[in-house]
């Protein structure tokens with residue numbers, strides 16, 4: 094492990110940037126995957142050399158200028174000052190999206206005067222107790238897509254200033270911002286219907302992705318494969334499994350307990366959070382595949398007016414159209430008997446392919462297709 098600490102000062106009292114740290118940041122700021130960036134951005138240079146609470150002030154000014162609701166945890170500020178971008182323990186911190194919440198309320202650093210702490214830290218008058226509090230990790234508990242969206246925008250802005258807007262990392266951050274924006278309703282729908290923890294799961298996935306990139310920058314230029322964007326479709330199609338570290342899971346449930354301010358049964362809570370078990374269609378034929386937005390605006394209205402057009406799976410069961418077209422459904426679906434993989438070249442496949450085109454063709458804007466969305 095490379096030692097990323099730096100304490101040396103220049104003659105004028107500003108901190109020196111070690112060559113190692115400078116190289117890591119330049120590597121991370123590559124704009125072609127071949128060469129490191131040529132120079133540190135003015136923002137990175139200031140953050141790395143300025144003293145006391147300056148990095149905090151820099152962030153405040155930046156967020157205000159960009160009209161972004163965000164603040165930074167001490168861990169993030171410290172990461173910015175020291176160029177210590179990565180984390181090791183599986184719980185995202187340091188230079189990660191998780192550390193840019195809208196508010197520090199309800200976190201271990203809630204009551205801390207961070208600016209004062211940073212100044213005291215610098216002139217060595219900080220108490221051990223304060224140091225410990227300051228370095229406590231602030232766990233991500235994004236409950237809504239809006240919250241995630243704000244954090245991601247804040248992160249994009251800092252990444253742009255710190256690494257430059259030509260850098261791959263900035264492009265990647267921008268891609269996430271755009272993706273969240275473009276798929277906002279779909280993501281909200283998945284969250285509402287299937288996975289309450291989706292926002293925080295995405296937050297962790299984004300953090301881990303940048304952590305891998307920053308880790309790669311310690312030893313060289315981050316490889317193109319680290320920027321693979323198939324994960325975006327994977328999340329939408331629910332083929333990518335998003336992990337939630339157990340510490341974060343605990344934080345969410347205790348946060349929820351606090352919010353509800355009433356005794357709850359933890360097991361019940363956990364079951365509710367995880368929702369109902371999902372069934373996936375293995376080897377789902379692409380010809381049948383629809384995104385949930387497509388399904389909602391084509392299949393749902395069509396079936397509402399053509400109830401008789403739902404094909405039979407067997408004498409007693411209709412086909413489960415979610416399973417057929419989305420490629421997944423809930424275990425407790427009343428048509429779960431029909432959750433049987435569809436194979437190309439079968440009569441069943443033909444019938445469903447035709448039904449799909451009928452739905453697509455008859456698509457007319459319908460003012461209310463909320464009903465019948467759930468089976």
Ligand SMILES: [Zn+2]
Pocket residue numbers: 413414415416422423426427428429432468
């Ligand atoms: Zn079903």
